[in-house]
Every structure is written in structure tokens, then in C-alpha cells.
Amino acid sequence: MTDGVWRARFEGECGQPYKYVITMNGRQSGKVVLFQGTTDLGAKDGGVHNWIGRATETDLTGFYSSEHHSGFFRLKRQPQPATQQSR
Numbered sequence: 001m002t003d004g005v006w007r008a009r010f011e012g013e014c015g016q017p018y019k020y021v022i023t024m025n026g027r028q029s030g031k032v033v034l035f036q037g038t039t040d041l042g043a044k045d046g047g048v049h050n051w052i053g054r055a056t057e058t059d060l061t062g063f064y065s066s067e068h069h070s071g072f073f074r075l076k077r078q079p080q081p082a083t084q085q086s087r
Helices: none
Strands: 005-013 017-028 032-040 046-057 059-063 070-075
Touching: 017 046
Parallel strands: none
Antiparallel strands: 005 017, 017 032, 032 046, 046 059, 059 070
């Protein structure tokens, strides 16, 4: 996080593999971060998406909408390998 701007990386598969790195505006509220943002994922992935939601240390939950799509997502943080946890 830098000055209220958060960076998130989404990876997964939904008919085909995907990987996005997006930035969102966020603010700390207790132990969660409330976020919102707009990102252009490109024409093949639905164009401009609007995001709103919350993040904890373990998951990212939110809603998205675009010209043709809307939905809900819940992503879990992938555990870090033991070699990275000890740094």
C-alpha cells in the first residue's frame, strides 16, 4: 500500500487461466481494508470493471460490474512457502 492505493494480483482459472494486477483505493477500518477501484482488463476480458469490497489478512471479498458482467468474488490468500515466511 502506498498513500491509500493498494495493489492486488488475481490468478485463477475460469474456462481459461487468468492473471491480473490491479490497483484500488483503500482505507483501513479496524482490521479490514475497504476498497474501491476501476480497472480496464482489456476487451477480451470484459473491458472496464468497477470493484468494491473488503480485504483482511486472509481473504478479499467484493463485487464487480462492467458493461456486460457483474458478480461477487471471494479470494483466499495463498500460504507463502516456508522459506519466504521466515524473512
